[in-house]
Amino acid sequence: MDLGWLWWLGAALVLGVVEMLTVDLLFLMLAGGAVAAAFAGLLGAPLWLEILVAALVSVLLLFGVRPWALAKLKSTTPDAKTGVDAQIGRPATVVADVSDRAGRVKLSGEVWTARIERTGVVLPAGTDVVVVRIEGATAYVAQPETPADPSQPYGPATQGF
Incomplete structure (x- = not known):
């Protein structure tokens, strides 16, 4: 055989x-x-x-x-975002006043260096913001356009997560 x-x-x-x-x-x-x-x-x-x-x-x-x-x-198969890409669109809370030059936000339980893109604007501590982009170890943030909806855990900027 x-x-x-x-x-x-x-x-x-x-x-x-x-x-x-x-x-x-x-x-x-x-x-x-x-x-x-x-x-x-x-x-x-x-x-x-x-x-x-x-x-x-x-x-x-x-x-x-x-x-x-x-x-x-x-x-x-979902396109899972990882690393810094996963942070874009997430909510954060200002812990040290954020301007176009300096600031800090609490993002996903960690404190990040933060900036806001608009000059002349300062976001005081306690303000809720959304991460727009990340460059290096700096998160660029903006205020959400609509008030946070408790039924959406990451706010309107990240629907679909």
């Missing part, structure tokens, strides 16, 4: 591991072709037929299944 089908099964496993590292669904489709070739080999097909089965099934999976599966994967 020919054990060539085990090579195809081994190739499918290797391609599956590579897929786990890339999550692009490309190597998964190739692994599907290798599994189909392993079945063909298990049934006693000659090598040329195994290669043909692997190629045909891989192409069918790549062009028939992968676009749909990739769209489904991307639609269910």
Whole structure:
């Protein structure tokens, strides 16, 4: 009995591991072709037929299944913002008067250096603000345009979080 089908099964496993590292669904489709070739080999097909089965099934999976599966994967995977990007739009409280030159705000439990972009404006301690952008370790803040709504934990600037 020919054990060539085990090579195809081994190739499918290797391609599956590579897929786990890339999550692009490309190597998964190739692994599907290798599994189909392993079945063909298990049934006693000659090598040329195994290669043909692997190629045909891989192409069918790549062009028939992968676009749909990739769209489904991307639609269910949220674009999670991390680091400083996650802080943009969040509420903060002024702890030391904020002007266009200096200030401090409490943001997500941490005290940050803060600035306001408008010159001549000073926000006193205790004022609720929203983070507009972050440059380095400085949070640029602005007063929210509408009063804070308690039903929206991060205010109107971050709906959808």
